[in-house]
Structures are given as structure tokens and as C-alpha cells.
Amino acid sequence: MSVTLTERAADHVQRYMAKRGKGLGLRLGVKTTGCSGLAYKLEFADEVNEGDVQFESNGVRVLVDPKSLAYLDGTELDFVREGLNEGFRFRNPNEKDRCGCGESFNI
Amino acid sequence: MSLLQISEPGLSPEPHQRRIAVGIDLGTTHSLVATVRSGSAECLPDGQGRILLPSIVHYAAGTDPVVGQDAQALAADDPANTIVSVKRFMGRGVADVAKYGALPYRFVDAPGMVAIETAAGLRSPVQVSADILHTLRARAEASLGGELFGAVVTVPAYFDDAQRQATKDAARIAGLNVLRLLNEPTAAAIAYGLDNASEGTFAIFDLGGGTFDLSILRLTRGVFEVLATSGDSALGGDDFDQAIAVHWRVTHGLADASGRDTRRLLAAARSVKERLSAEESADAQVTLTWGQQLHLRLTRAEFEEITAPLVQKTLGPTRKALRDAGLAVADVDGVVLVGGATRMPHLQRAVARFFGREPLVNLDPEQVVALGAAIQANALAGNRGAGEDWLLLDVIPLSLGLETMGGLVEKVIPRNSTIPVARAQEFTTFRDGQSAMAIHVVQGERELVSDCRSLARFELRGIPPMVAGAARIVVTFQVDADGLLSVSAQEKTTGVSAAVAVKPSYGLTDDEVARMLREGFDHAQADRDARALAEQQVEADGLVAALAGALDEDGDLLPPPERERLDAALASLAAARGGSDHRALKQAVEALNRASEPFAARRMDRSVARALAGRRLDEVPTK
Numbered sequence: 001m002s003v004t005l006t007e008r009a010a011d012h013v014q015r016y017m018a019k020r021g022k023g024l025g026l027r028l029g030v031k032t033t034g035c036s037g038l039a040y041k042l043e044f045a046d047e048v049n050e051g052d053v054q055f056e057s058n059g060v061r062v063l064v065d066p067k068s069l070a071y072l073d074g075t076e077l078d079f080v081r082e083g084l085n086e087g088f089r090f091r092n093p094n095e096k097d098r099c100g101c102g103e104s105f106n107i
Numbered sequence: 108m109s110l111l112q113i114s115e116p117g118l119s120p121e122p123h124q125r126r127i128a129v130g131i132d133l134g135t136t137h138s139l140v141a142t143v144r145s146g147s148a149e150c151l152p153d154g155q156g157r158i159l160l161p162s163i164v165h166y167a168a169g170t171d172p173v174v175g176q177d178a179q180a181l182a183a184d185d186p187a188n189t190i191v192s193v194k195r196f197m198g199r200g201v202a203d204v205a206k207y208g209a210l211p212y213r214f215v216d217a218p219g220m221v222a223i224e225t226a227a228g229l230r231s232p233v234q235v236s237a238d239i240l241h242t243l244r245a246r247a248e249a250s251l252g253g254e255l256f257g258a259v260v261t262v263p264a265y266f267d268d269a270q271r272q273a274t275k276d277a278a279r280i281a282g283l284n285v286l287r288l289l290n291e292p293t294a295a296a297i298a299y300g301l302d303n304a305s306e307g308t309f310a311i312f313d314l315g316g317g318t319f320d321l322s323i324l325r326l327t328r329g330v331f332e333v334l335a336t337s338g339d340s341a342l343g344g345d346d347f348d349q350a351i352a353v354h355w356r357v358t359h360g361l362a363d364a365s366g367r368d369t370r371r372l373l374a375a376a377r378s379v380k381e382r383l384s385a386e387e388s389a390d391a392q393v394t395l396t397w398g399q400q401l402h403l404r405l406t407r408a409e410f411e412e413i414t415a416p417l418v419q420k421t422l423g424p425t426r427k428a429l430r431d432a433g434l435a436v437a438d439v440d441g442v443v444l445v446g447g448a449t450r451m452p453h454l455q456r457a458v459a460r461f462f463g464r465e466p467l468v469n470l471d472p473e474q475v476v477a478l479g480a481a482i483q484a485n486a487l488a489g490n491r492g493a494g495e496d497w498l499l500l501d502v503i504p505l506s507l508g509l510e511t512m513g514g515l516v517e518k519v520i521p522r523n524s525t526i527p528v529a530r531a532q533e534f535t536t537f538r539d540g541q542s543a544m545a546i547h548v549v550q551g552e553r554e555l556v557s558d559c560r561s562l563a564r565f566e567l568r569g570i571p572p573m574v575a576g577a578a579r580i581v582v583t584f585q586v587d588a589d590g591l592l593s594v595s596a597q598e599k600t601t602g603v604s605a606a607v608a609v610k611p612s613y614g615l616t617d618d619e620v621a622r623m624l625r626e627g628f629d630h631a632q633a634d635r636d637a638r639a640l641a642e643q644q645v646e647a648d649g650l651v652a653a654l655a656g657a658l659d660e661d662g663d664l665l666p667p668p669e670r671e672r673l674d675a676a677l678a679s680l681a682a683a684r685g686g687s688d689h690r691a692l693k694q695a696v697e698a699l700n701r702a703s704e705p706f707a708a709r710r711m712d713r714s715v716a717r718a719l720a721g722r723r724l725d726e727v728p729t730k
Contacts, residue, residue, distance in 0.1 A: 012145070016113060019147040026113065041119040042111045044146065080110060084154060084250040087110025087144070 001073050003028055003055050003062055009079040009088060010058030020044060025054075025061030028077065028090075029068035038071065040090050109252045113145035118490060126256040128286065128488035129247045130294070130480025133236060133260055133274065135194040136316030136343075138162050139474065140243040141481035142251060143490065148298070148478040150471075151250045159473060160246075164238045165189045166227035174242040183370065186211035188226045192317065193239075196221055196232040197277075198269035220273065233277045240281035257286040259484040261476050264290040264322045264504060265336045267550060268562060268592055275589060286487040288589040292322035293331045294479030295445045299467050302326060308334070308438055310428075312458055312466065313445035314421060317343035321425050323432045323439075332523045333504055337428035342420055344380075344448030350414050351376035355403055361395075368395050375403055383407045384450045411453040418457045425461060442466040447473045503528070507584055507592060510547035510556045512537055513641035519584045522552065531583040533599075537649075540572040544580055548594050548607075554638045565607040567596040640689035647684050647696050651677065654703055657710060664709040676702035 005013065005026075017023050029041035045063045048054070053069055055062040064072060075092040114120065129142045129151075137159040141150040150158045157176065165178035166188045173181065182189040190212065196204055201216040213224035222231045240260075247255060260278050262271055271288055278285045292311035296302060301309055306327045313320040320338040324331050352372040356362060364372065375391035382389040388406040395401060429436065442462050449455065449472045458466050470478065503526055508518040511534070520530050536544065544567045551559030570578050579599040586592050595606035654677070658665075665673070676699040683695035 013113070016145040016147050027116070029119075031119070039119075039121065040111060041114075043114045043116050043119055046116050082110065082252075084151070084246065085110055085252040086250075087112050087252070089110055 001053070001069060003057070003064055003069070003072050003074075004076050005057040005060055005062065006076060006078045007058050009077045010060045012079045012088075013060050017044070022046065024048065025063060026077075027063045028072060028075070029065055030071045041068070042077075042088055115146065115490070125253060126488040126490060127247075127251045127253055128256050128481070128484035128490070129243075129251075129258050130289075130477050130482070130484045131240065131243055131258050131260045131278075131283075132291070132294070132477035132480060133194065133240065133262075133277075134162055134315065134476075135192045135318055136162055137473065138239050138243060139477045140247050141474065141477040142247065143481050143485035144251075148481045148485075150474045150477055151247055153246055160239065160242060162193065162239055163189060163191050164193070164235050166225035166230060168226045170227075172227065172238045174238055183367075187213065190223060190225070190230070190235045193232045193235040196223075197236065198267070198271075198273040199232070220269075233273050234280065236274065236277035237280035240278055240283060244281055244283055255283065256488050257284040257484065259287050259289050259294075259480040259487065260285060261289050261291045261294045261480050263320060263336075264292050264333045265320075265338075267505065267560065271589060272591055275591065285589070286484055289480055289483055290322075290331075290333065291320070291445070291476050292324055292333070292443075294476045294483065295443045296324055296326070296331065296479065297482050298470055298475045298479035299441075299443055301441060301443070302329070302331070304440075307440035308434065309441045309443060310425070310439050310462065311443045311445060312421070312425070312449065313338075314448040314454070315343050315446040316448070317341070317345050319343060319421055319424065321421075321428045323428050323434065330525050332525075334432035334434070334523075335428040336504070337424040337431065339420065339424055342417070344446070346417055347380055347414050347448065347451070348373050348376040350417060351380060351405060351410065354405075354409075354413050355401075359401060359403075365396055368393075371395070379403070379405050380410065380451070383410050384452060407452075414451075414453070418451075418454050421454070422457065422461055436462055439464075443475070444468050444472050445475050503586055505550045505560075506552055507548065507550055507562075507586070508559075509534075509582060510549060513645040514556045515638055515641050516549055516551070516554055516556055516559055519582070520586060524586075526586045527588045529583060529585040531581050534580045534582055535576050536570065536573065536578040536580075537575055539575050541575065541578070542570050542572060543568045544570065544596070546582060546594065546596050546605075546607075548584075548592070554635070555641070562592070563594070563607050565594075565596075565605055567598065567603065567605045569601070569603045570598050571601055573600075636689060640687060640692065643689050643692040643696060644684060647680055647692060650696060650699060651680065654699070657706070661706075661710050661713060664713060665706055669705060673699075673702050673706060 023044045025045050027043045027045040030038045051066050052063045078089050080089050129140050131140050152158045160175040161179045163178040165173040165181045215222045222229045262274050295311050309324045311322045318340050319342040322336045323334040325334050371393050375393045379389040379391050391403045393401040444466045506518045506522040507520045508516045511517045519532050547564045548562045549559040550562050582596045593608045597604040680695040680699045683692040
């Protein structure tokens with residue numbers, strides 16, 4: 001079981017964390033919602049919750065709750081630029097299809 | 108597909124529910140847009156990596172307006188259709204823009220604000236600003252991958268109601284949901300996180316391309332008050348370019364360079380000036396129109412010497428702002444530099460020397476206002492973490508009030524009141540049977556209406572006939588979070604009401620605001636005298652009117668000698684009424700009051716006699 005960050009994603013996370021001035025690391029998760037059933041959660045983590053599984057990837061501490069991990073195993077978080085837009089993208093091998101906007105997905 | 112940003116714990120947005128909020132610095136020379144992404148405020152560049160959008164719009168017949176660098180390129184060839192620094196015209200009338208001297212535009216006196224005749228038709232400054240904002244909105248939506256939830260747009264602290272309203276209108280025309288208008292110095296303070304301190308006094312030193320603004324802010328319990336604003340609306344980075352160009356013209360014997368050559372010299376001067384912030388000397392090559400090649404060179408020491416008077420010029424308004432705020436240099440807890448021109452090392456040294464402390468410079472001075480606006484927008488959109496909820500309050504820059512009898516101002520909301528705010532005050536009628544009341548809304552610190560800025564007039568009609576002083580008219584002033592005013596009036600006994608959203612004819616100039624604030628202090632004594640005089644005049648007029656009515660009705664009650672005494676007192680009151688000594692007038696009013704006492708007693712006897720005539724004692728009402 002693992003969740004990883006690309007080097008570029010890790011660089012950006014570290015930069016944002018430094019500017020924010022606090023936080024343990026990054027919390028990844030899924031929640032049930034949206035037009036295709038599931039949506040990704042991407043948040044700063046200020047505390048460890050009971051049962052959290054922790055990973056270390058390119059120097060960034062990643063926390064995932066056990067329920068989400070089933071959907072996220074093997075996911076790589078990348079940072080991409082598309083035209084003027086830039087941000088993080090989940091590369092999740094479990095994903096079967098997603099809604100047109102990509103904000104929610106299905107397993 | 109859309110890309111994700113890191114949210115605060117527990118604040119991951121629902122799909123399609125992201126609240127993208129931006130901060131926009133709508134500047135005189137440049138405009139820019141910023142947002143908070145993954146918890147960090149950053150400015151958004153265009154496709155070519157440029158963050159600053161020149162606030163320049165070019166209009167041509169039958170095509171969309173051209174905004175920014177592309178418009179700048181057209182300015183030299185088509186000045187009449189290329190609107191530069193439109194911010195100066197926001198909320199202003201023809202008389203206001205006249206003071207800018209010769210401008211290449213065809214101004215048209217439109218109701219409320221000037222308009223400019225362009226090849227694409229008549230354009231108001233609001234529309235020109237909207238075109239700039241529209242460009243920034245498109246950039247933000249392309250950069251953030253979605254529609255904007257809302258925007259915070261910044262305005263100078265001294266902007267009056269008309270200019271704020273014009274800015275808000277421009278944003279609406281550009282399709283932006285305005286979360287709030289924010290004062291520029293306040294935005295700069297937020298960008299540096301100064302609002303996280305519990306309290307403090309800060310000087311915001313803003314030297315832009317063409318304007319210099321100094322604001323003194325005080326933070327108390329999350330409220331930023333503008334204690335004083337000062338500045339020079341004709342001093343900026345451009346003057347430093349000019350000084351270099353003049354220096355070269357003298358040293359290279361170019362006294363009669365053509366307009367085009369002057370522009371080339373200025374462009375070289377600007378580039379040399381910018382490089383001298385980091386280097387000890389800089390060179391430039393200029394090819395003059397007659398083919399001559401010029402090798403220009405300037406050292407930092409030379410630059411600092413020729414521009415020392417300009418640096419010195421910023422300190423006058425700085426001193427004045429401190430004086431207006433009643434503060435000493437030692438009372439200032441922090442100094443923030445804003446504007447590209449504050450990158451110049453000798454300017455930073457001068458500011459540090461003046462305040463006796465190093466100014467805050469670690470944020471880009473050209474971005475700091477937009478960054479602060481973005482942080483505020485992010486908070487207003489609800490994207491801040493738990494426990495970080497804060498409410499930043501702003502204040503109104505100048506007092507708002509009403510004209511009362513005698514041309515006096517009754518302040519309803521004093522300056523530096525935190526907004527939003529609503530205040531009500533009760534007024535009454537002055538004459539018997541008065542059926543309408545004119546409500547004149549004014550802004551300023553002085554006691555007399557004629558010394559303040561008129562914002563709006565409206566009338567409350569349909570007051571039922573009552574004796575003077577019986578009607579109860581409640582006038583409510585409401586200022587929303589953007590500093591915009593609406594006024595309503597209601598007669599309490601009948602419920603008759605009238606209201607106006609204040610869209611004043613045109614605004615105050617920054618100099619006017621500064622002058623009015625200063626005069627408010629300087630003229631305190633003169634104002635008190637003027638107020639006392641006006642009050643006595645109202646008193647005198649009321650007394651004369653009442654006496655005239657009584658004489659008409661019951662003049663037969665007066666024996667000739669008493670009538671003569673009364674006429675003499677009336678005459679001396681009329682003389683004092685024409686003078687300017689409120690004490691003399693007061694004495695005359697008191698003298699007439701005394702002289703009319705026996706007459707009043709006789710009238711009272713007569714009316715009692717009339718009331719009792721033909722009645723039995725038990726019919727007379729008892730108290």
C-alpha cells in the first residue's frame with residue numbers, strides 16, 4: 001500500500017507549507033459526493049487522526065485515513081501546469097471514470 | 108480537467124463548489140490580480156508571464172478595446188483614443204479633470220462624471236475601468252480554471268463616495284461580484300500580516316508611477332482606522348525618469364530634442380533607473396531620429412544626486428500626515444513600502460532614516476496591495492481555516508452629515524466610524540405647517556455646509572401640517588461595508604418616507620480631502636464662531652417672524668411708547684443680524700426678547716380672556 005508525490009508536487013507542497021508557517025504535512029483522502037460518486041480531498045494536515053496511515057514521499061509527510069486508502073492505493077500526486085492554470089492532479093490507478101470536469105470520479 | 112489546490116484542514120470544497128476569489132489592485136498606472144492558492148497569496152501572470160497590466164485602454168471603431176501593453180504601444184500614435192491613467196477621472200466632473208492640464212482627450216460633460224469621446228463612441232471612466240477589470244477577470248478565470256466567486260477591489264484611502272461607487276460600478280460592469288472595496292494601505296498592511304497583531308500604528312508609504320500617497324493606519328481590535336492621509340498627486344517614479352532624461356539632455360547638448368527623441372530618452376532613463384536599484388552603474392544606447400547614436404551612462408551616485416530633491420519631496424507629506432494624526436515618528440510601529448518606485452535604494456534609506464526603522468520590503472512593492480486584497484477575498488469567500496475567522500473592519504474617511512437651518516452641518520456619522528454602520532437622528536420642522544423637508548447630505552469635517560462637499564439632495568414631502576417642532580423626522584444614514592452611503596428619511600407620526608442611494612455628482616480630489624481634514628483642525632475656533640453666529644441668526648429670524656405674526660394679530664394691544672421700544676429693539680436686532688459678531692447678535696436677541704415680554708403678557712391675558720368668555724367655571728379644563 002502506498003501513496004506518493006512526484007518531485008514537482010513535493011517541491012510545491014514544501015513551498016506552500018513554508019509560507020503557511022505550520023502543519024505536519026499533507027492529508028489526502030476521498031469523500032462520497034459529486035456527480036460521479038467520489039471526490040478527492042487535498043488538505044494541509046495539522047494533526048494526526050486515529051488510524052491514519054502515514055507515508056513519506058520526496059520529503060513530504062502524507063497522511064491518509066484508512067477508509068480512503070482503499071481508493072487511493074497506488075496514487076501518485078502530481079503538480080501540473082495547463083496554460084495559465086496550475087495545480088495538483090491525482091494519478092489514481094483505481095479510477096474507472098470521472099465526470100467531465102474531473103472533480104469527482106468513480107471506482 | 109480542473110486542477111486541485113491544497114485546502115485548509117476540513118475545508119476541501121465539494122466538487123463544483125470551489126469558491127475562487129481574487130484581489131484586484133486597480134491602479135493608476137498598472138493593475139494586477141492575485142489569489143490565494145494552496146494557502147499562499149500570489150499574483151497571476153498573463154500568458155507571457157507578465158504580472159503588471161498597464162492601466163491603458165485603446166479604442167477603435169468596430170473592434171473590441173485593446174488593454175494593457177498592446178494599448179500602451181498605440182498610445183504614441185493615437186493618443187486621443189488611448190486612455191491612460193483613467194483612475195484620475197473616476198467619479199470626477201469636468202471641473203476636476205481640468206486641473207490635470209492639457210490632456211489629449213475629448214472630454215464630454217456627462218451627468219455625474221466626465222465621459223471621453225473615442226473612435227468607439229462615448230466612454231465613461233467607469234467603462235474604461237471595466238475594460239481593464241474585464242481583462243484581469245479573464246486572466247484569473249483562465250489561471251484558476253473556473254468562474255470567479257468574487258473579488259475584492261482596492262481603492263485609495265482618500266477615495267470619496269463617488270469614486271468608490273464608480274469603482275464598484277466598473278467591477279459590476281466587468282461581471283465581477285464585488286465582495287468588498289478595500290483601502291489600498293489597508294490591503295498592504297494585510298499582505299504583511301500586520302492585522303495579526305493586536306494593535307499598532309503603521310505608515311504606508313506608496314510611491315507609484317505618478318502619485319505619492321502616505322497613509323497612517325491604526326489597528327485596534329481588528330479595526331484599521333485611517334488616521335491621516337497625505338501625498339502628492341503629481342509625484343512618482345516617472346519624475347525620476349524625467350530627471351535622468353533632463354540630465355542627459357544637458358550633458359549631451361540635446362536641449363531641443365523632438366518629442367519622439369524625448370520619448371526614447373525617457374525609455375532609456377527608465378531602464379537605467381531600474382537597473383541602478385541592483386547595480387552600481389548602468390548604460391543605455393539611444394538612436395536619435397537624425398541617426399546619431401548616443402551612449403548614455405549613469406552611476407548610482409550620480410542618479411542619487413540628481414534625484415535627491417525628489418526623494419526629499421516625499422518627506423514633506425510624510426511629516427504632514429504624522430502631524431495631522433497627532434503622532435511623533437516614535438509612535439509608528441511599522442513602515443510598509445508600496446509601489447515600484449520604492450525599490451530605489453536611496454529612497455529606502457531616506458524612509459529608514461526618517462522613521463528611524465527599516466521599512467518592510469520583503470514583498471514585491473508592486474504586488475503587495477493585490478496580495479492583501481487576495482487574502483481578504485479568500486477570507487470573505489469562506490476559505491479560511493477554523494480558528495482563523497477574522498473580520499477586518501474598515502472606516503469611513505470623512506464625516507457624513509446633513510445641512511440644518513443656517514447652513515450648518517449636523518454630523519450624523521463621524522469620520523473613522525467602522526463600517527458597515529447605520530445611524531439615525533431625529534429632526535423636526537422649523538415653520539408652522541411646513542409640508543416638505545429638503546435633505547442635503549454632505550461630507551467633510553467643517554461646521555458650515557459651504558465648506559463641505561455636497562453629496563446628494565432629496566426631499567421628504569407630504570408632511571401633514573403641524574406646528575413648528577411637532578413633526579418627528581428620523582433621518583437614517585447607512586454605510587455598507589464598501590463605504591457606500593444610502594440615506595432615508597421618515598416622518599414618524601404619518602410614516603411618510605423618502606430615501607436616496609447617494610450617487611453624488613462628483614467626488615473630492617485627494618488634495619481636497621487632505622485640505623478639508625486639515626482645515627477641520629486649523630479652523631476649529633473659526634468654525635465654532637461661525638457656528639455660533641449661524642445659530643444666533645436662526646434664533647433671530649425665528650424671533651422676528653414670531654413677533655411679526657403676533658404684531659399682525661394683536662398689535663392693537665400695544666400702547667405707542669411700548670410699540671416704539673419694540674420697534675427700536677427690532678431695528679438693532681436687524682443691524683446685528685447683518686453683522687458677523689455672534690455675541691452682539693445674541694445680546695440683540697436677548698434685548699428684543701426682554702422688550703417683547705410685556706407684549707407677550709398682554710397677549711396671554713387676551714387669549715385667556717377669549718378662552719374663558721361665555722363659559723361657566725366648570726367648563727374650563729383644569730390641569
